[in-house]
Amino acid sequence: MSISEAEVRHVAKLARIAITDAEAVQYSKELSSILGWIDKLQECDTTGIEPIANITGLTNVTRPDVVDAFTAPEKLVASTPHKVVDSMLAIPNKIMEIVTKTLAELSTALQAGTLTSSAITEAYISQIEATDGEINAYVHTCFDTARKMAAASDQRRKDGKLLSKLDGIPMSMKDVISTIETPTTAASGILQGYTSPFDATLWARLKAAGVVLLGKVNTDEFTMGSSTETSFYGITKNPHDTTRVPGGSSGGSAAAVAGHMCAASIGTDTGGSIRQPAHFCGITGLKPTYGRVSRWGTIPMASSLDCPGPMAKTAEDCAMVLQVIAGHDEKDSNTLQTPGPDYLVEIKKPLTGMKIGVPKEYTVEGMDPAVEAGLNKAKVILTQLGAELVEVSLPHTEYAPACYYVLAPSEISANMARFDGLRYGTAEDGKDLQEMYTQSRAKGIGAEVKRRIMIGTYALSAGFYDAYYNKAQAVRTLIKKDFDNAFKTVDALLSPTSPTPAFKIGSKTGDPVQMYLEDVFTIPSNLAGICGISLPITATAEGLPVGVQILANQNQETIALRVAHQMQENMT
Numbered sequence: 001m002s003i004s005e006a007e008v009r010h011v012a013k014l015a016r017i018a019i020t021d022a023e024a025v026q027y028s029k030e031l032s033s034i035l036g037w038i039d040k041l042q043e044c045d046t047t048g049i050e051p052i053a054n055i056t057g058l059t060n061v062t063r064p065d066v067v068d069a070f071t072a073p074e075k076l077v078a079s080t081p082h083k084v085v086d087s088m089l090a091i092p093n094k095i096m097e098i099v100t101k102t103l104a105e106l107s108t109a110l111q112a113g114t115l116t117s118s119a120i121t122e123a124y125i126s127q128i129e130a131t132d133g134e135i136n137a138y139v140h141t142c143f144d145t146a147r148k149m150a151a152a153s154d155q156r157r158k159d160g161k162l163l164s165k166l167d168g169i170p171m172s173m174k175d176v177i178s179t180i181e182t183p184t185t186a187a188s189g190i191l192q193g194y195t196s197p198f199d200a201t202l203w204a205r206l207k208a209a210g211v212v213l214l215g216k217v218n219t220d221e222f223t224m225g226s227s228t229e230t231s232f233y234g235i236t237k238n239p240h241d242t243t244r245v246p247g248g249s250s251g252g253s254a255a256a257v258a259g260h261m262c263a264a265s266i267g268t269d270t271g272g273s274i275r276q277p278a279h280f281c282g283i284t285g286l287k288p289t290y291g292r293v294s295r296w297g298t299i300p301m302a303s304s305l306d307c308p309g310p311m312a313k314t315a316e317d318c319a320m321v322l323q324v325i326a327g328h329d330e331k332d333s334n335t336l337q338t339p340g341p342d343y344l345v346e347i348k349k350p351l352t353g354m355k356i357g358v359p360k361e362y363t364v365e366g367m368d369p370a371v372e373a374g375l376n377k378a379k380v381i382l383t384q385l386g387a388e389l390v391e392v393s394l395p396h397t398e399y400a401p402a403c404y405y406v407l408a409p410s411e412i413s414a415n416m417a418r419f420d421g422l423r424y425g426t427a428e429d430g431k432d433l434q435e436m437y438t439q440s441r442a443k444g445i446g447a448e449v450k451r452r453i454m455i456g457t458y459a460l461s462a463g464f465y466d467a468y469y470n471k472a473q474a475v476r477t478l479i480k481k482d483f484d485n486a487f488k489t490v491d492a493l494l495s496p497t498s499p500t501p502a503f504k505i506g507s508k509t510g511d512p513v514q515m516y517l518e519d520v521f522t523i524p525s526n527l528a529g530i531c532g533i534s535l536p537i538t539a540t541a542e543g544l545p546v547g548v549q550i551l552a553n554q555n556q557e558t559i560a561l562r563v564a565h566q567m568q569e570n571m572t
Contacts, residue, residue, distance in 0.1 A: 002032040003458065015413060015457040016420065016434070017450055018442035027454065030512055034455060037513050038402045041471050044478070051473030054304060055480060055529030056291045056334060056554065095130075098123035099260035103317035106263055107165045110157065117157075117168030120263075121150040121212055124170045128214070128261045134242060137256040139175050139233045140182040141215035146170060149212040156210065166324055167210030172262040174253050175216040176223055177308070178297040179203050182215055186222045186299045187231035190419050190444025192426070200297025201332065202266060202308055202325040209324045214262055218252030221446045222416070223268055223301045225249050226276060226518040229509055230448040237505070238281060240544055244502040247277025253311045254281035258545075264312035264321055268298060270305045271404050272498075272522025275534035275549055278311055279497035282536040282545025284564065285311040286318040287522075289554045290529035291336045293322075294329035302411035305404075305526045315535060315564035319343035322557065338555055346558035347565040352386030356563070357490035361397040362521055368500045374537040374546040375496050381567050382494065390490055394482040399475050400524040405516055406459050406472035407527075413456030416449065451512065480528040483553070492559050493551040495521050497534040501544040525551050533560045535568060 003011075005024045008031065012019045019027065098120055101109070109115040125143050132138050153168035178184045178196035185191040199207065207213070220230040228236040228251025236251045238244040239259035246255040250267030254277035257265055267274040269287035278285030286309045293308045300306055310321035326340045358379070363372070379389055421427035421440025428443055430436035441450075459468035486493065498518055508515045525532045532551040539545055552559040 003028055003035060008454070011454045011458050011461070014461065015453045016417075016437045016441055017453065018438035019450075027451065030451060031454060031458070034405065034512055035458070038406055038468070040402045041399060041406070041468075041475055044396065044399050044475050046471060046474035046478065049474040049477050051470050052477040052480065053473060054334075055527075056289075056336065095123045095126050096260075099127050102313045103169055103263040103320060104314065106169060107320065110168050111162075111165075113157075117150040117153040117212060118147065120168065121146050121170050121214075124214060124262055127259070131259055132261060134237065135239055135255050135259050136234055136236045137217050137252045137259060137261055138172070138215050139185070139187060139218050139231075139252070142182045142213060143215075145181050146212050146214050153210050153212065162210065164209035164324060165320055166206065168212060169263050170212040170214050171206065172214050172217045172253065172256050172265040173203060174250055174265065174267050175219050176268060176299040177203055177216075177266055178299070179213065179216070181213055184216065184299065185232070187219045187233055188221045188445055188449070189232045190421065190440070191424055192232075194424055196297070198297060201294035201329045203297070205325050205327075206266075217256050217265060220249035220251070221449050222299065223249040223270060223273060224412070224448050224452050226272075226515050227503075227508065228252060228277075229505065230446055232446065235505060238502050240282060241502065241542070243504055244544070245280065245505055247280035247502065249273040250285070250311060251277045254278055254283055254285070257281070257283045257311055257313065264310055264317055266308055266321075266325070267311045268301075269307045269309055269526065270301050271408065271526050272519035274309050274311055275522050275532060276498050276519060278534040279536075279547035279549075280502035280545065282539070282547070283311060283313055284315050284318055284533065284535045284568075285309070286315075286322060286533045286557070286561070287525065287531060288322065288326065288557055289336070289531045291334045292340065292531070292555070292557065293325050294327075294332040294335050296329055296331040300415045302408040303415065304411060305408060307526070314568055315533060315561050316344070316347060318533065319347055319561045319565070322561075336555065341558055343558060343561055347562045349562055350386060351382065351563060351566050354387045354492070354563070355390050355490040356382055356387045357390050357392035357486055357493045359392055359394045359397065359486070359493060359495055361394050362495040364499060364520065366499065367496065368540075370501060370538065370540040370544075370546050371496045371499060374548055375494070378494055378537050378548045378567065381570060382563070385566055385570060389494075392486045392490060392493070394486060394524065396475065396478045396482050397524055400479055400527060401516060401520055403472045403475045403479065403527060404523045405455065406468050407476065409452040409456030410459050410469050411456065412452045413460060416445075416453050419445065476527050479524055483524070483528045483530055487553040491552070492563055495549055495551065497521060497547045497549040501540050501546055521549065530554050531557045531560050533564045535564045537571075
């Protein structure tokens with residue numbers, strides 16, 4: 001499939017983006033390559049298959065159209081349901097003693113009175129100031145606010161009025177999570193200076209639990225990327241090797257945790273954007289079931305795929321954060337009504353008798369030997385822990401990336417329509433409203449975002465809707481059925497997180513398809529709405545981290561966390 005320069009100009013006009021002649025030539029080449037790759041979907045037989053648009057049942061779809069006060073913090077809390085290799089960065093000893101601890105260890109020290117929140121917060125601030133000039137994980141900091149929040153936590157501790165086990169723990173938020181304390185800019189030029197007048201539900205829950213906010217961390221622009229190279233604020237570097245990417249789009253979150261610049265961070269996962277950077281940076285990242293964590297107040301990329309979740313050093317740390325942020329939210333009609341269990345109790349259960357499936361389709365040609373070695377190490381550990389390994393098949397896996405890169409851009413084209421320089425950001429001059437829109441979007445958003453908007457606009461346009469969008473939704477149905485069938489015989493699935501360790505900065509930016517294929521092992525679970533976790537398992541000869549992922553069915557975070565936690569507790 002090829003798209004001419006004239007067709008590119010027409011699609012850009014539909015998408016309200018002004019492009020130059022040089023851009024028309026470039027986008028013609030790139031979109032033709034992408035659409036040719038996406039045409040693989042036509043090989044998939046979807047005869048009689050009903051397209052699926054939502055993978056969980058909607059709730060409260062017709063909520064009253066009335067102005068309502070923000071939910072009280074106490075109501076939000078009421079509705080909520082081992083160590084990794086040190087970073088290669090040099091850390092002063094007095095700071096290292098604090099910032100290298102896990103979140104769980106910091107929480108224990110706070111409760112025992114051996115550390116204060118103020119001391120922990122100052123240690124992280126010192127670490128950020130000492131190292132982030134090289135890493136570029138943070139794009140907005142709020143250290144004065146953090147100090148006030150830490151002091152308030154210490155006072156609550158003295159008064160015996162702790163809010164939760166996270167009270168006093170410093171964290172960071174991906175720059176798509178709305179917070180009133182800092183700007184929320186999605187790492188995009190079009191949102192420079194924007195500060196939200198409200199908190200996202202998940203940050204409101206964390207704040208009500210006493211969490212200290214250090215700031216916002218970098219992301220690919222509007223979360224569109226797999227390497228954190230598309231950010232308006234510049235590239236984030238991998239703390240283990242600063243010539244390499246940290247992964248994306250939650251690369252800032254992963255780098256901040258791996259570089260010991262926060263105890264945990266909140267990322268978002270649309271096609272692997274929590275798990276892949278966790279793998280690249282040697283930390284643990286959890287993608288919850290779609291709808292387990294509220295998306296309200298989180299800038300969307302693809303609404304039927306986005307999943308906010310925790311990134312931290314261990315599965316236990318992730319469980320502690322999930323315990324607070326999970327739960328039904330009246331503001332998000334996709335959040336699940338089913339209450340979550342006590343994750344910290346569940347993760348302690350042994351794996352004896354558990355069946356773990358190993359998908360045969362998740363071993364691909366060109367996979368790095370260290371990734372294969374990590375998978376084999378995980379198999380040995382799971383067997384030693386009493387789990388039974390079973391080969392399973394997910395036959396439609398090969399179509400998942402192409403399916404994703406029709407559906408996600410289609411939703412992106414709709415979600416990005418609001419960013420026109422009028423309601424958000426600074427408007428460019430134009431002779432009329434249309435020109436103001438096109439010029440504002442042309443100058444305010446980057447190349448990757450434009451590319452995805454145009455792919456989606458093209459796929460949704462007259463004459464192509466059935467061939468691309470409806471076809472992809474039918475393929476999505478088949479991918480979900482693959483997982484449904486697999487989970488009839490196994491409790492969880494084990495696979496690599498990504499085919500390779502962290503790659504060199506700039507090595508894939510010239511080929512969008514190769515960049516998109518970095519998420520080949522993570523995309524299917526987003527299409528199916530299931531949960532998954534990536535945990536570090538080994539390292540390459542050069543010291544680059546390598547992870548594996550554990551996938552579990554919808555609403556089975558307890559299983560994914562339990563397997564990961566038991567593996568980390570028994571890893572040598």
